[in-house]
Structure formats: C-alpha cells, structure tokens
Amino acid sequence: MILIPTFTNWLNKQNKLVFNLYAILAAFLTYSCMYAFRKPFSVATFDNMIFFGVHYKIWLITAQVLGYTISKFLGIKVISEMKARYRALAIIAIILVAHLALLGFACTPAPYNIVFLFINGLPLGLVWGLVLSYLEGRSTTEILSAGLSVSFIFASGFIKSVGKFLILNFNISEFWMPFYTGLIFMIPLILAVFFLNQIPEPTLEDKKQRTERKPMTTKDRKNFIREYAFIITGFIMTYVALTILRDIRDNYAAELWIELGLGNTPELFTLTEIPVGVGVLLIMGLCALIKDNIKALHTSILLILVGFAIVLAGTFSLQHNIISGTAWMILVGFGLYLGYIAYHTMVFERLIATFKIAGNIGFIFYLADSFGYLGSIGSFLMKNFLSPDLSWLNFYKQLSYTISITGIFCVLIAYYFSHNKYQKKYNQKAEKSENPELELITHI
Numbered sequence: 397m398i399l400i401p402t403f404t405n406w407l408n409k410q411n412k413l414v415f416n417l418y419a420i421l422a423a424f425l426t427y428s429c430m431y432a433f434r435k436p437f438s439v440a441t442f443d444n445m446i447f448f449g450v451h452y453k454i455w456l457i458t459a460q461v462l463g464y465t466i467s468k469f470l471g472i473k474v475i476s477e478m479k480a481r482y483r484a485l486a487i488i489a490i491i492l493v494a495h496l497a498l499l500g501f502a503c504t505p506a507p508y509n510i511v512f513l514f515i516n517g518l519p520l521g522l523v524w525g526l527v528l529s530y531l532e533g534r535s536t537t538e539i540l541s542a543g544l545s546v547s548f549i550f551a552s553g554f555i556k557s558v559g560k561f562l563i564l565n566f567n568i569s570e571f572w573m574p575f576y577t578g579l580i581f582m583i584p585l586i587l588a589v590f591f592l593n594q595i596p597e598p599t600l601e602d603k604k605q606r607t608e609r610k611p612m613t614t615k616d617r618k619n620f621i622r623e624y625a626f627i628i629t630g631f632i633m634t635y636v637a638l639t640i641l642r643d644i645r646d647n648y649a650a651e652l653w654i655e656l657g658l659g660n661t662p663e664l665f666t667l668t669e670i671p672v673g674v675g676v677l678l679i680m681g682l683c684a685l686i687k688d689n690i691k692a693l694h695t696s697i698l699l700i701l702v703g704f705a706i707v708l709a710g711t712f713s714l715q716h717n718i719i720s721g722t723a724w725m726i727l728v729g730f731g732l733y734l735g736y737i738a739y740h741t742m743v744f745e746r747l748i749a750t751f752k753i754a755g756n757i758g759f760i761f762y763l764a765d766s767f768g769y770l771g772s773i774g775s776f777l778m779k780n781f782l783s784p785d786l787s788w789l790n791f792y793k794q795l796s797y798t799i800s801i802t803g804i805f806c807v808l809i810a811y812y813f814s815h816n817k818y819q820k821k822y823n824q825k826a827e828k829s830e831n832p833e834l835e836l837i838t839h840i
Contacts, residue, residue, distance in 0.1 A: 408596045416536055420543030422592040423527050426487070427544055428551035429585035430523050433494040434460070434516070435552055436559035436577040437501075438647045439665070440570035441654075447507040454780050457647050459510045460517035461773050467521025468766035475525035475758035476612040483526050484593040490519040490526075491585055498575040509571070521765070525758045530595045532745060532757045534602040538692075541741040542680035546673040549733055552646055553669035560650075560665065612759050620753060620760075627747070627817065630810030632764045634700060635739055637803035639768030640775045641707065641732045641796065645725075648788045655789040656721030668722060672729040679734065680741045689750040690818050696742035697811045699734055704800040704807075706731030711796040728796065735803070739764070750818065 407418060437456060445452035478486070497516035501509045531540040559577050562568045568576055612620075621628065645652070649665060658664055679699065686692040710727030713719045719727070744760045747753070779791050786794075 404594045404596055407594055412536065416539055419531060419540050419595050422588060422595065423531060423540065423544040424547045425588035426592050427527050427547040429581045429588055430491065430520065431548065431551040431555045432581035433491055433498065433578045434520050435555050437574040439556040439559040439650050440573065441650055442570060445506065450780050452506060454776055455507065455510050456513050458773055458776050459514040461769050463514040463517030464521040465766055465769035465773065467518050468762050468769055471522050471525050471762035472759060472766065474522060475762055476617065476756060478529065483529060484589050487523060487526050487589050488586065490523055493519050495578045498578055502572045502575045525762060527592065529758060530592055533598045536684055537745050538684035538741045539681050542677050542737065545737040545740040546677045549669050549673040553665040556649065556665040557663060610754060610756065612756060616754065617759055626813040627810055630806050630813060631743060632767055633806035634803050634810060635764040636768045636771040637799045637806065638732055638736045640771045641799050642736050643772040644775060644792055645728065651788040652792065655787055658721065668725050669729065671726055672733055675730055676733050676737050680737060683742055689746045692742060693746040693750055693814065696738040696746065697807055699738045700807050701804060703731040703734035704804050707796050707800045711793050715793060
C-alpha cells in the first residue's frame with residue numbers, strides 16, 4: 397500500500413516528456429492486452445459451419461458486437477459517472493468476466509456457444525472509456541490518446557498473429573484458441589493496469605487549457621444533447637461510417653487476405669498494421685501542437701475528409717490493378733484509421749475544450765460508439781441476407797465507396813454547425829466586451 401502513492405508522487409514530479417511516455421506506454425499495454433480477450437476468435441474461419449441459413453462466424457461476430465454495443469449504451473451512463481478510485485478494479489473485473497466467457501465458448505458445442513461470445517462482448521465495451529479517463533483533459537491529451545489509439549491498430553493485428561500461430565503450430569482448435577490467447581496475456585494485463593493506475597490527476601494548468609473533466613448527471617447529459625444536437629448528429633453519423641469500415645476490415649481480415657491470395661501468411665496481420673499505426677501516430681502527435689481548440693477541431697475534420705479520400709483512391713486503384721492487395725490493405729487501413737483515431741484523440745476532446753462544456757469525453761464517445769456498433773451489426777446482416785453470394789472482398793470494395801461518400805457528407809454537416817455555433821458564441825463575447833452595460837444586464 398505504501399508503494400502506490402509513493403510511485404504516483406514520483407511520476408507527478410517528472411518532466412512532461414517522461415510523464416507522456418509513461419502514460420502512453422501504460423495505456424497502450426492495457427488496451428493491447430484487452431484485445432487478447434476480444435479479437436483472437438476473428439482469425440478463425442469456421443469453414444462450412446452454417447446455422448439457420450447464416451454462417452457461424454457471422455453469428456459469432458454479431459453476438460459479440462451486440463454485447464459490445466449494449467456495453468456502449470450502458471457506458472453512456474456508467475463511464476460518464478465513473479469515479480476515479482473504481483477504474484482499475486473495474487478493468488480487471490471486466491477482463492475476468494470476458495475470459496470466463498471464452499472458457500464457456502470453448503467447452504460448449506456449437507451453435508449453443510454463441511451466447512458466450514455475447515457475454516464476452518458485454519463488459520469489454522467499457523474498457524476504452526475507463527482507460528481514456530486516465531488521459532483526457534490534459535494539455536497533451538492528443539499525444540496520449542494517439543498512443544492509446546494505436547493499440548487497436550497494432551494489437552488487433554498482433555493478437556490475430558498470435559491466434560493464427562497457436563492454430564498452425566500447436567494444433568489448438570479454433571474454439572480453444574481464444575481462451576489460450578487470453579491466458580497468455582492475463583498477467584501482462586494485470587501489470588499494465590497497475591502501472592496505468594499510478595497516473596496522477598490532471599494539473600491546474602491542464603484544467604485551465606482544456607476545462608476540468610467531471611462526472612455528468614442525467615440532467616447534464618440532456619442539456620448537452622439539447623445544446624449541441626446538430627453538431628453531435630453530424631459527428632456521430634460520420635463515426636458510424638468509419639466504424640463500419642473498420643469493423644469489417646478487422647473482423648474479416650482473414651477472409652480478405654485469403655481472397656487476396658495471402659491467407660497462409662499470419663505475420664501479415666501484424667506487418668501491414670505497423671505502417672498504418674506509425675503514420676497515424678505521427679500525424680496525431682503533431683496535431684497536439686495546435687493550441688487553439690477551434691483550429692484543432694477543424695484540423696480533425698480535415699483529417700477525416702482526407703482519410704475518406706484515401707479509402708476511395710485506394711479502392712479505385714485496386715479495382716484497376718494499379719496497386720497490389722497488400723498495398724490496398726495498408727492504404728484503406730491508413731485512411732479509415734486516420735479518421736477513426738481523429739475521433740479518439742481530437743474531435744470530442746477539442747469539442748469540449750472549444751465550447752467549455754462541463755462534462756467528459758466518456759459520455760459523447762459512448763454515445764457515438766453505441767450507434768457505430770449498431771451500424772456494424774447492420775452491415776454484417778446486410779452481407780448475409782442481401783449479398784450472400786458476394787465475396788467479402790467485393791462486398792468491402794462496394795461498401796468502401798458508399799460509406800466514404802456518406803461519411804464525407806456527414807462530417808461536412810458537423811463542420812457547418814460547429815463553425816456557425818462558434819462564430820455566434822465569439823460574436824456574442826465580442827459584443828459584450830464592447831458593451832459593458834450589455835454584459836452587466838446579462839449577468840443580472
């Protein structure tokens with residue numbers, strides 16, 4: 397018990413570089429280890445397993461994502477109200493429940509084990525908000541959250557490589573592989589959470605630059621939605637588009653690689669994600685240098701637009717044999733993650749800071765995430781029932797065009813309303829400063 401506050405005090409005295417590196421590493425390792433309990437099953441293909449006219453893997457992914465989606469809706473309240481002292485314990489408890497669900501999945505015959513993937517996903521959706529709560533509201537939040545966000549680029553590929561390695565080299569079945577993968581990462585996860593929990597609260601300077609982050613009541617959440625409804629709607633619709641693209645690429649990477657002719661190369665799951673992660677991390681890190689909050693918010697919107705453009709250009713190039721399948725996977729990954737991670741690092745962080753909103757990222761982010769995963773479930777079912785004969789590769793190509801164009805339109809809506817609201821707020825402040833009598837009347 398003595399070591400914990402002593403270690404926290406030591407960290408609080410370090411310079412910003414040491415603090416940032418420590419916080420990034422602790423958050424990165426925590427969330428990367430979480431992926432070992434969520435994503436390993438997606439590397440399995442479960443060939444020729446169909447129940448009630450639906451492929452078994454679609455049942456599994458839909459069940460897990462449904463649990464994950466419900467978790468996101470619960471997180472709107474749970475994460476926004478979570479007190480700091482319960483965060484570490486909550487992460488460990490969540491992982492234990494998810495791992496026990498993977499044991500149930502392995503021990504129960506198909507298709508009855510589908511329910512355990514639902515149980516597995518049900519608590520895991522809360523982990524992101526818990527980890528991010530250690531990082532938000534700081535002058536370097538973009539850098540910290542960019543480091544955290546890279547974990548779900550790198551970790552997703554790395555965990556798939558581990559899972560595929562266990563299947564190919566140890567003859568572990570596709571049903572037991574997820575449990576054993578989680579077992580490998582259990583001790584690293586507990587250690588990572590311990591180090592994460594040593595991160596001190598934001599300083600007074602942090603609160604001055606980014607506003608103090610507080611738990612939100614039901615009334616606070618309702619007032620926020622009423623005040624920023626049009627802005628939030630545009631951002632959420634864009635986020636749904638990005639989540640759909642990301643989830644299909646992530647959950648069906650094995651199928652995409654097989655159709656691209658590279659299905660027996662497990663290291664590709666990791667190797668293709670490294671340039672994506674490094675590139676996005678560098679860009680988001682540079683964005684932290686933008687001190688002006690409204691400029692940073694507009695920059696994040698620009699990055700989202702560029703990301704969609706890269707997805708469109710990459711898919712067009714693959715269809716016309718201009719680039720290889722590997723180059724396409726990297727380009728599409730870079731484009732969609734450029735926008736996806738902009739949300740995790742900048743959009744909501746700078747939205748709160750720009751308009752001085754009394755609250756936290758957790759509420760807005762979980763609101764967006766819940767609808768994002770609903771969109772993912774819809775895309776899986778659409779593929780199965782409306783395009784059953786279309787390969788995952790061709791389905792993803794077609795979806796890339798539709799989703800990217802829709803996303804561009806939605807983010808422009810968010811820009812329009814956020815820009816107008818900021819201009820209105822700025823003009824009101826200018827009028828008050830020029831007319832002290834008006835400001836006095838307003839206060840009265």
